[in-house]
Amino acid sequence: MPTNSCHPIARHRKLRLPDWYVSGLMLDRALDAILRRVRLDRRFDIPYLAGYSLDGRTIYIDRHLPATFSYRGKKIAVDRYLILHESVEKTLIDGLNLHYQHAHQIATRAEEAAVRADKISWRAYDRFMQRYIKQVESERLTRVPPDLDLKPYRDEHDRDLMRRLQQAEKIKKRPRVTRKRVRRGK
Template identity: 30%
Template sequence: MGSFEVIEHEKDPKGEQGKFRIIAINFVDPEFVKIDAETDVDKGTLLDVQDGKAFLNKKLIGRVVEKKDGKSIRVSTSFDIKYTGGYSLDGKTVYLDEHFPQIMKIDGKEVDARESIGLHHELPEKWLSDEAYEYPYAHEMATGIEKKYVESLGVKWKDYCDEVDRNLRNVYSRKLEKSPSSLDLAPYLYCRDQEALKEIRRSTTK
């Protein structure tokens, strides 16, 4: 499966002595794994995951108990999405506003927003939200994953953010006309963004 960066670790939720629960993400593909481990590791540690087993410096430390990836995820660009990106309640679809450019040209390179925003931000954010992490934390972690993906393309993060912000202004200036009925409203509810919620509900397609 490849190299995974630890983004969360804790003592085993079941209370087993000497056991730890680790969440790690491969930001390139992207992939998510939940690992039951006998060794605690710090955030930022890189683990090698192969055949359902997790290794640290070639030493077996645990086994994968859950895995998610973006291979079967659909990226939809057919709707208006408040604040540009979102995801469905079931996590099988990520949304990118139809008015946001799918391909951004940055310093001579092309960045596919369906990958950078859709699969490397919105999708990991949904994965973490489904693990009961609060929205601000999930959003912060997802932004870090998006950043690492963008930089892996040889694009400077600041240049990328400048281009994204330029396009966001165009999206934000538009009134929603067709929001997807399956859109997960959790981020808007957490932020108590009543105006956004009203606009989304008013424009939701049947």
């Protein structure tokens, strides 16, 4: 089987349900395709937990967000759902020129469908995410990626956040002050 198809490992087979049903298998295949096309970076402070680079090839997830949460005794990895959300949002904004809020609503529905397809309660997942969004909102931004797409924050007219992001950029661009060591004579 060619490796450039939508899912190189699994055999392609017709689903037994109508194609308009939400299918966990199809969502998995779509998500696998997205994961092969983007890079994940968790080294930065990202407002509202996740964002994307200007070219859309890198998805940023806030460095303070745990990679998993507990649900019914299992550890659930959250990165894949956030990557799906951010990829869909970026594609809709750039490809169809949608306003951020419209793209965000559609991306949230895609994220929710993927969470539910994995038999995880959307309510539990969302509760976990909301807890960390609140923490990140008041966080001091010290590490911001240089190519973070700021369009969502501009579209939301979040002036305080934009000011904080610009301050983080200025701090990063300042020349580093080094002190010369003074050697003391004997």
